[in-house]
Amino acid sequence: MNELSESVETTSSATSFLGRLAALAVLVGVGYVLRPFFHGPVYAMVYSPGGAIVLGLTGIAAIALFLQPRFGDDLIDSIATKGRIVGFVFAVSLVLALLVGIPAGMLEQRTMAEQTMDEAVELEEFPEVNEDNARVITRDVSDVQTRGSVSYRQHRLGDSDIARMEDGSLAWSYAIEPDDLRNRLIEHQRGVVMNEMTNIDTRTTETVDDQEFTYGEGMALHRSADWNMKQGHFWSQYNDDPVEFIHDGDAYMYYPKTGHEWHFSPIPHTTPTWDGGALVHTDGTIEHLSPEETQDHPVLEGQRLYPLDVSEREMQSLGYRNGIVNQMDVIGAHEDQVEVAGMPSGAGNSQPFVVDLEGEQLSYVTAMEPYGEDTRGLDEVWFVDATTGEFEYYGTGGDTLTGAERAMGIVRSEDTQTGWGDDFEVVEPIPVTVDDELWWHSKVVPIDNTDVSRNVFVNAHSGDAVEVHGDDAIAEFLAGDDPDEVAEVGDVDQEPAPDEPAVDYYVVIYDEDGDELERIPIEPGQDVSLVSETE
Incomplete structure (x- = not known):
């Protein structure tokens, strides 16, 4: 009688196990069909040391306990006990993940920096931009104009x-x-x-x-x-x-x-x-x-x-190119350490910049500045080929170049006639190269982003600012025409006309002393092209 009872219990246990196994198989099948929904955590488990520890150990524990027979006679108590065990495993694995993940994260940065430097080619001069493909229309202006059309x-x-x-x-x-x-x-x-x-x-x-x-x-x-x-x-x-x-x-x-x-x-x-x-x-x-x-x-x-995501992470890793200890606070020497130059608030764009070089070769351009909280000058400029992912960089050789934040400030300071912040703002500085010199190409736009009022170039070597009007003039400037033949900042201004419905804004021309020479009313929707000519 006891043998028969044991046989029935064994059969029942086996049947119960097979049932749980079948239920697990169904769950796995449903998970496979819905796999895009679980893509993030599963990918992290396979390709992240910390994720592999947390999700791996917790997942193994959860599956093992699911296949285990009920703990005791009460189903609710059994589920609660298994839940506590899974929670304990999760907490332990989380601590282990932190212990492994922190050094693994630093090693990831160090390995990326080594790979990037090994593959990079140092340039003796800046690559020239495609003069026919300047980034003139900003994202916000394009959004307003395109959605309105x-x-x-x-x-x-x-x-x-x-x-x-x-x-x-x-x-x-x-x-x-x-x-x-x-x-x-x-x-x-x-x-x-x-x-x-x-x-x-x-x-x-x-x-x-x-x-x-x-x-x-x-x-x-x-x-x-x-x-x-x-x-x-x-x-x-x-x-x-x-x-x-x-x-x-x-x-x-x-x-x-x-x-x-x-x-x-x-x-x-x-x-x-x-x-x-x-x-x-x-x-x-x-x-x-x-x-x-x-x-x-x-x-x-x-x-x-090439993924912008990968390019951005490779550029961020360059702070580790002289080792992990070198970049640490307190104990690090920060020798030759660089970091991605920050963009000022309101700039409207971020690095890497997408720039078209000569021969219609798209490139991801990243400006790097020396390590330091108060440092804003440029130390290196990196170019990542958007087709192949190949690296090139130009080092300033100790000569610090003007960065985007300072360039935008120069645009504002050189033109005191414009109501900055109230009517117009300087946005989207883009690095371009003209005759082996780096310039910051910024745009002046009205607050409502309805159009681009002016294109202003600031020389990163000298700090000189040049204002350019019209498509032909921009192309000629990028082709290397003499900047002295282009109108300087302050020569032309725009003023809104809120009280005159037939006038969208005025183009105001000043002489060298800042005295107004002419005020030209511009009707709504009217296209304007200003060309500076010298004899």
Whole structure:
């Protein structure tokens, strides 16, 4: 009788275990189908030492306890006991993760810095910019102008990003994505809008709004491009915003992919790498491409391919290039330590800057300043090829150059006629190189960001400021024309006309002594081109 009872208990226990195993298999299956939803923590567990410890140990403990028979006869007490055990394992693993994660994080920075310096080529002179592709129209101005020129009842323009138009010009590009919850669940992204950024007088807008994306931006859950990219290639991160562009009349989106590489010495740590990219077609086709395949793909020619996310982290790591101890507070010597130059509040952009160099070669440009709380001058300027990810940098050789914050201050201080902060502001300083000299290209815009009033260049070597008006004049300046032949800051000003509805603003011209020479009324919507000519 006892043997029969033991046999029944054994059979019941085995059946219970098989039931729990089957339930676990169902959970795993559901998790696999919904894997894009769990992408973040699973990826962190595989490619982060701290994440691997916390999620790994806690996950193993939770699965083991789930498969264990009930503790005692009371189901509620058993669940509570198993929960306390899992909580204890989580707390212990969290402490272990901190002990391992802190040095692993510093080693990640050190390894990235070593890799970057090993691959970098030091330049003897600055690379020249593409004179035909200056970044003239700011992001905020483009957003105001572009959103004011389209009308979609069920759609909206997504966040803007930089892409290349079919004629080679740079543009702010936008996805035409569904708006509001109902439309996000039902409607499709209906194309792409590109607003040229390289001209003031004759810029163009290219729109493809009759091509629906099967998987796109602003579309919810399994209908989104993000969900389907993670389903097709799970072991990559998609941290960058998409590059929306038009090729041969068709709309596309490209997503740079970030991967990670394990290093097991002296302690395990990982570093981010370029893992290729995903090219999304309107018909739902998603091409997962290696770095080499992205560079050879005809549709992607001229576009940004390398992840901005990876470039930014590589530049931030350069503070560790002389070792971990060197950059530490109190005990570190900070010898030859650099850091990414900070951007002033209200600048409207951040590093790395996307700049088009000669030959239509997009580059991520990062200005570095010497370590120090009060240091604002530049020590190095780094260029990351946006197609290949190759590194180049120019060192100042001890000559500190003017940084973005000081350059914006020079623009304001050289022009005392403008009501800074009340009517106009200086925004989006971009580093450009002209005749082997670095200049900061800033824009003066009205507070409402309806247009770009002026383009001002500040020489990072001398601090000289030059104001340039008109597309041709900007191109000529970038081509190396004599700055003395261009109107200096303060020669021309704009003043708003709030009490005169027929006048948008006045263009005011002053002589060398600051006396007003002429006041020209500009009607709303009227295009203005000012050209300085000298005999």
